[in-house]
Amino acid sequence: MFEHCSLCFRVRMIAALKRLHLQETVVLDDDTDTMVGLVGRRVIPILVKDDGQPMLESMDMVKYIEGRGEAVLTGPERPEVAAWADTFPSRTAPLTMPRYPLLGLPEFATVAALDHYTLRKRKTVGDFVELRANTRTYLSELMPSLEALDRLIENPLAVNGTLSLDDIRVLPLLRSAAVVKGLRFPGKVRDYFESMMSRIGYPPLPAV
Numbered sequence: 325m326f327e328h329c330s331l332c333f334r335v336r337m338i339a340a341l342k343r344l345h346l347q348e349t350v351v352l353d354d355d356t357d358t359m360v361g362l363v364g365r366r367v368i369p370i371l372v373k374d375d376g377q378p379m380l381e382s383m384d385m386v387k388y389i390e391g392r393g394e395a396v397l398t399g400p401e402r403p404e405v406a407a408w409a410d411t412f413p414s415r416t417a418p419l420t421m422p423r424y425p426l427l428g429l430p431e432f433a434t435v436a437a438l439d440h441y442t443l444r445k446r447k448t449v450g451d452f453v454e455l456r457a458n459t460r461t462y463l464s465e466l467m468p469s470l471e472a473l474d475r476l477i478e479n480p481l482a483v484n485g486t487l488s489l490d491d492i493r494v495l496p497l498l499r500s501a502a503v504v505k506g507l508r509f510p511g512k513v514r515d516y517f518e519s520m521m522s523r524i525g526y527p528p529l530p531a532v
């Protein structure tokens with residue numbers, strides 16, 4: 325996994341909700357060999373099951389972990405929450421991607437790993453300094469999405485009132501967005517984020 329990766333956090337979140345132990349390994353951003361050695365290509369997250377078989381899709385991993393012991397994701401899903409979760413990452417990327425390398429995360433522990441990430445992402449999202457300099461603009465463009473989520477949240481401990489796969493879709497995205505210092509979540513989003521993070525026992529990532 326990468327510490328900053330929201331898809332990885334889906335897996336950590338369900339394991340925490342189920343009180344199941346996950347042995348976590350953070351790889352350096354430039355450690356493509358480890359990923360290719362496990363599954364033949366560069367992809368994160370990878371879950372290696374107890375029988376040694378690797379899994380590649382984060383939602384499959386969530387369902388696999390959920391299938392062990394008593395179910396915790398017993399509530400209904402709402403298509404409008406999944407639709408919100410589909411569009412949100414493209415709005416946060418210009419804010420979050422140029423900040424992850426500033427957080428002291430283990431996937432960027434060497435200068436080579438840090439530069440590997442910067443070069444890759446610069447090609448897809450643009451120059452990091454320029455993106456950070458435009459923080460105010462990106463934040464104002466993001467607020468309508470957060471306000472839309474505020475209207476969707478039914479309860480601070482479950483987006484649809486009872487825990488469901490929708491919580492696995494939403495919380496990791498908020499954890500990523502919260503790395504932006506100065507981002508103010510609307511009231512229900514803030515209550516949901518704080519209650520859920522404390523329920524699963526994770527502090528937020530640092531914010532810059």
Ligand SMILES: N[C@@H](CCC(=O)N[C@@H](CS)C(=O)NCC(=O)O)C(=O)O
Nearest residue numbers: 329331366367368369380381382383
């Ligand atoms: N469908 C996959 C998507 C995985 C995915 O897109 N992972 C990204 C990380 S967030 C990735 O592997 N990127 C390759 C890279 O960082 O080079 C899942 O949900 O597990």
